[in-house]
Each structure stands twice: as C-alpha cells, then as structure tokens.
Amino acid sequence: xxxxxxxxxxxxxxxxxxxxxxxxxxxxxxxxxxxxxxxxxxxxxxxxxxxxxxxxxxxxxxxxxxxxxxxxxxxxxxxxxxxxxxxxxxxxxxxxxxxxxxxxxxxxxxxxxxxxxxxxxxxxxxxxxxxxxxxxxxxxxxxxxxxxxxxxxxxxxxxxxxxxxxxxxxxxxxxxxxxxxxxxxxxxxxxxxxxxxxxxxxxxxxxxxxxxxxxxxxxxxxxxxxxxxxxxxxxxxxxxxxxxxxxxxxxxxxxxxxxxxxxxxxxxxxxxxxxxxxxxxxxxxxxxxxxxxxxxxxxxxxxxxxxxxxxxxxxxxxxxxxxxxxxxxxxxxxxxxxxxxx
Numbered sequence: 473x474x475x476x477x478x479x480x481x482x483x484x485x486x487x488x489x490x491x492x493x494x495x496x497x498x499x500x501x502x503x504x505x506x507x508x509x510x511x512x513x514x515x516x517x518x519x520x521x522x523x524x525x526x527x528x529x530x531x532x533x534x535x536x537x538x539x540x541x542x543x544x545x546x547x548x549x550x551x552x553x554x555x556x557x558x559x560x561x562x563x564x565x566x567x568x569x570x571x572x573x574x575x576x577x578x579x580x581x582x583x584x585x586x587x588x589x590x591x592x593x594x595x596x597x598x599x600x601x602x603x604x605x606x607x608x609x610x611x612x613x614x615x616x617x618x619x620x621x622x623x624x625x626x627x628x629x630x631x632x633x634x635x636x637x638x639x640x641x642x643x644x645x646x647x648x649x650x651x652x653x654x655x656x657x658x659x660x661x662x663x664x665x666x667x668x669x670x671x672x673x674x675x676x677x678x679x680x681x682x683x684x685x686x687x688x689x690x691x692x693x694x695x696x697x698x699x700x701x702x703x704x705x706x707x708x709x710x711x712x713x714x715x716x717x718x719x720x721x722x723x724x725x726x727x728x729x730x731x732x733x734x735x736x737x738x739x740x741x742x743x744x745x746x747x748x749x750x751x752x753x754x755x756x757x758x759x760x761x762x763x764x765x766x767x768x769x770x771x772x773x774x775x776x777x778x779x780x781x782x783x784x785x786x787x788x789x790x791x792x793x794x795x796x797x798x799x800x801x802x803x804x805x806x807x808x809x810x811x812x813x814x
Contacts, residue, residue, distance in 0.1 A: 487520065491520050606631045607631060607632065607633035607638055609633070609637070609638055609699070609701065610701050610805075611701040611702070611703065611803065611804065611805065612637075612638070612699055612701075612801055612802065612803060612804065613801075613802040613804045614631055614640075614799065614800070614801050614802075615780045615799070615800045615802075616629060616631075616797075616798070616799050616800075617780070617783070617784040617787055617796070617797070617798045618796075618797050618798075619761075619787055619788055619792065619795070619796045619797075620795045621761075621792055621793070621794055621795050621796075626644060626645040626646070626795055627642075627643070627644050627645075627759045627761065627795040627796070627797035628641070628642070628643040628644075628645070628659060628797075629641065629642050629643075629757075629797060629799050630659070631799075634667050634698075636667075636700055636701055637667075637698055637699050637700040637701050638698075638699055639696070639697070639698055639699075640695075640696070640697050640698075640699060640757065640799065640801060641659065641694065641695070641696045642694065642695045642696075642712065642757040642758070642759065642797065642799055643659055643692050643693065643694040643695075643712075644692065644693045644694075644712070644759040644760060644761075644795075644797070645690070645691075645692045646689070646690055646691050646692065646733075659678060659682070659692070659694070667698060670706070670708070670744045671696050671697060671698060671706055671707050671708035671744055672708040672742040672743055672744045674696060674708070675694065675696055675708045675710055675731075675734070675742050676739070676740070676742055678694075678696075678734060679710070679734045679735065679737075679738075679739075679740055679742075680738075682734050682735045683735060683738065685735070686734070686735025686736075690735065691733045691734060691735040691736050692710070692733055692734045692735055693710060693711040693712040693713075693733045693734070693760075694709070694710045694711075694712055694733075694734055695707065695708075695709045695710075695712040695713070695715065695757055696708055696709075696710075697757075699801060703748050703749045703750060703803055704746065704747075704748055705746060705747040705748070705749060705755065706744065706745075706746050707729070707744070707745050707746070707747075708729065708731070708742055708743060708744050708745065709729040709730075709731050709743075709745075710731045710732060710733055710734045710740065710742060711731055711732050711733035711734075711736075712731075712733075713757075713758055713759065713760055713762075713763055714726040714727055714728040714729070715727040715755050715756060715757055716755070716756035716758075716773050716776070716777060717747065717753070717754075717755055717756075718753060718754045718755075718756070718777040718778075719753055720750055720751075720752045720753055724773060724774060724777065727745065727747065727755070729743055729745045730743065731743060749803040750803060751803050751804060751805060752802075752803065752804070753802075753803050754777050754800055754801060754802040754803065755800075755801045756773060756776050756777050756798065756799070756800050756801075757798070757799040757800075757801070758776075758796075758797060758798045758799070759794075759795060759796060759797040759798075760794065761792065761793075761794035761795050761796035761797065762776075762787075762796050762797070762798055764793060764794060765787070765790050765792065765796065768791075770786070770790040770791065771783065771786050771787060771790060776798055776800060777800065780800050783798070784798075
C-alpha cells in the first residue's frame with residue numbers, strides 16, 4: 473500500500489480533494505442511473521484516501537458507513553426516485569461524512585500516539601530527577617513527602633551535600649511534559665555551585681540557564697537554601713510559597729521573601745535571606761498544591777511541623793487537585809538514616 477511518506481502535504485491535500493469530488497459524482501450518479509448500481513465504486517476513492525493518509529482501518533469503516541447509510545435511506549423512503557438532485561445530495565453527504573470520519577480517526581490516532589510518546593519521554597526524564605536517599609548530616613534531619621497528581625508531576629526537590637552542610641531546592645514548574653521535565657533537569661544540574669556565592673546569585677545564574685527553555689506558558693517558582701551544620705541558613709526565593717518556621721517555643725511563622733518566578737524576566741529582582749535555627753526548630757518548604765489543601769481545610773501546617781508521619785498519611789488521603797510536595801528540615805544533633813518518601 474502507498475504510504476504517507478510518498479506524498480508531500482500539498483499532494484496529499486490534492487489527492488484527498490479529488491477523491492471527495494469523485495465520491496460526490498458517484499453518489500449523484502447512483503441515483504441518476506437507475507439501471508447501474510454505482511455504490512460499490514465508492515470503495516476506490518475511499519481506498520485511495522485510506523492509503524495516502526496511512527489509515528488502513530478507516531477503509532472498512534468508511535466503506536461500511538457510506539453503503540449502510542444509503543441503504544437505510546432507501547428502506548425508510550427518504551430517497552425519492554424522481555428527485556435526482558435531492559437524492560444525489562443525500563448520498564453525497566453520506567460518502568463525504570465517511571471520508572471525514574477517516575481523516576478524523578487518523579488524526580486522533582496520530583495525536584494519541586504523539587501524546588503517549590511525549591508522556592513516556594517526560595516520565596523517563598522525570599524518574600531520573602529524584603534521589604532515592606537524602607544525604608546525611610551531623611545537624612539536620614530531612615523528611616520529604618512527594619505526591620504527584622499524575623504520572624509525571626511538576627514539583628521537584630533536590631538535597632545535595634557539601635562540606636559543612638547541604639543544599640535544598642524546592643521548585644514548582646507551571647507546565648507539564650518533556651519541556652517541563654527538561655527544565656527540572658536543568659535545575660538539578662545547577663545545584664553544585666560555589667557555596668561562597670550568595671543563594672540569589674545562584675538563582676540568577678539558574679534563571680539565565682532556564683530562559684531558553686521557558687516561555688509564556690512555562691516558568692518555575694523555586695526556593696533555594698544552604699543549611700550549614702552550625703544552624704545557619706542562607707536562602708533565596710523566586711516567586712515560591714513562603715517557608716514555615718517553627719521555633720522551640722512552638723510558635724509558627726511564615727518566612728516570606730519576595731521575588732519573581734524563574735524564566736519570567738531576564739534579570740529578576742532576587743533577594744537573600746538568612747535564619748538561625750536551634751536544636752528542635754524546623755523549616756517547612758512546600759509547593760502550592762499544599763497551599764490549596766490548607767485553604768480547603770484538609771491539612772494543617774501545624775501537623776506537618778509537629779508530626780510529619782501523620783501529616784503524610786493525611787496528605788495521601790486528601791482530595792488533591794495538584795501535585796503536592798513538602799520538605800521538612802529539622803535542626804537536630806542526631807545523624808539519622810534519611811530516606812525520601814515517594
């Protein structure tokens with residue numbers, strides 16, 4: 473059978489149009505010539521259309537629908553032998569609709585195949601972004617709850633160690649698919665820079681790396697911080713949710729740092745912030761999926777910073793409309809075995 477690759481888009485269009493005209497002529501002649509039955513000839517143009525559009529299954533569908541529609545009209549008496557124009561037009565519409573079904577079926581199948589391939593590629597990239605184990609620290613304990621809404625989510629976290637502490641990045645990409653996965657991959661690759669540079673400088677450099685990937689439909693909010701073993705935390709935020717700080721006395725406050733999401737502007741106004749955490753104090757980082765659950769009353773930040781295991785159970789049972797990510801960093805003298813929760 474002739475395949476799609478043998479025809480340019482322009483030639484395919486011409487062939488399809490000629491076949492449609494031939495179908496109309498066959499339909500009109502089928503009622504005009506009372507002696508000769510021309511309906512079987514409709515198989516020829518439909519066969520050609522199925523060939524050049526690479527939709528073999530559509531051949532049987534189109535031929536069957538055209539002939540059956542015409543026969544039903546005869547049985548029900550909708551076709552009046554004396555009215556040649558009306559009868560021809562009715563059958564012509566039947567055959568033309570059959571051709572449309574072929575083209576729509578082919579386009580739908582091709583779109584579904586492309587979407588499935590893109591989801592697969594995005595998942596391959598996405599699955600390589602997340603670590604199985606979080607680095608140990610002499611002074612910090614990290615818990616992670618990551619609950620994607622679909623197979624490929626837009627939330628991302630990274631925890632990497634350096635001499636004297638570790639980096640923490642929490643990000644939320646606005647889009648999905650391969651481009652979003654590539655953006656997250658670029659973020660992951662950028663978190664191994666000089667710890668002597670301020671976090672805002674690291675974020676500005678990251679913004680430059682992401683700009684070619686981002687666009688009006690794809691950008692990224694992010695929170696990036698360095699946790700030092702002495703309890704010092706230096707951080708910067710690019711349009712991300714405010715961190716939640718829990719002090720030893722049980723008080724809970726938001727740590728807000730203004731900034732634009734990455735990929736929105738060439739030189740976004742990024743700032744630096746710093747905190748000192750004592751033993752028993754913690755910092756909660758999260759995506760906007762958790763913000764929605766809090767607004768709905770399904771979960772509370774108090775539970776997250778006091779009993780993370782119970783918080784995770786509530787999180788997984790909640791009615792979610794978006795990906796949810798929560799990273800709790802606790803100041804402690806212990807050296808726990810830390811495992812990411814997926």
